[in-house]
Amino acid sequence: MEPLISSADLLIDARTNFEERFLLGRMALHAGKPLIFAAMNGMEGMVVPLRPGHGPCLECVFPEGDPAWDPLGFPVLGAVSGVIGSMAAIVAIRILSGYGESPLSQMTVFDGMDMSMRSFKISADRRCGACGYRQDFKEKDSYP
Numbered sequence: 001m002e003p004l005i006s007s008a009d010l011l012i013d014a015r016t017n018f019e020e021r022f023l024l025g026r027m028a029l030h031a032g033k034p035l036i037f038a039a040m041n042g043m044e045g046m047v048v049p050l051r052p053g054h055g056p057c058l059e060c061v062f063p064e065g066d067p068a069w070d071p072l073g074f075p076v077l078g079a080v081s082g083v084i085g086s087m088a089a090i091v092a093i094r095i096l097s098g099y100g101e102s103p104l105s106q107m108t109v110f111d112g113m114d115m116s117m118r119s120f121k122i123s124a125d126r127r128c129g130a131c132g133y134r135q136d137f138k139e140k141d142s143y144p
C-alpha cells in the first residue's frame, strides 16, 4: 500500500473499522500526507481533516477508536453517506488548492435528524503515541 500512499497528494479515510483507519492514519503520519477522516452512522456523520505536524492526528482525536464499530454493523443511509462524501471532497479540494482558510484542526458533524451542522476545534494530544513526538504544535495551520 505504501506506493499508493507515496503517489497520492492527500488521503481520504472512509473505512468501516478503526483498525484500518489507524493503519491508514499511521501511514499518513509516516508519509507526511494530509488525511481526511470521513465517517457516518445512521443519520449522523463527520469529517475531520488532519495533517501531520499541524494539529491532531487520528489517534489524538480517537485515542481508543470505537470498539462498537463493526464492519457493516451500523446503519448506513446512502443519503447521509452522500453528504459526508461531498463534504470530504470539498475539504480535499480546499486543502489541495489552498482555497480559503485552512480547514485543519476542525471537526464538522452533520446530524440528519435536525439537519444541523456543527464545527468545533480539536487539539493535538502531546502524549499521543502516534504523533506526540512529531508535533511542533504550531498555532496557525496553513497550506502548503
Ligand SMILES: [Zn+2]
Pocket (backbone or CB within 6 Å): 056, 057, 058, 059, 060, 061, 124, 125, 128, 129, 130, 131, 132
Ligand atoms: Zn496524535
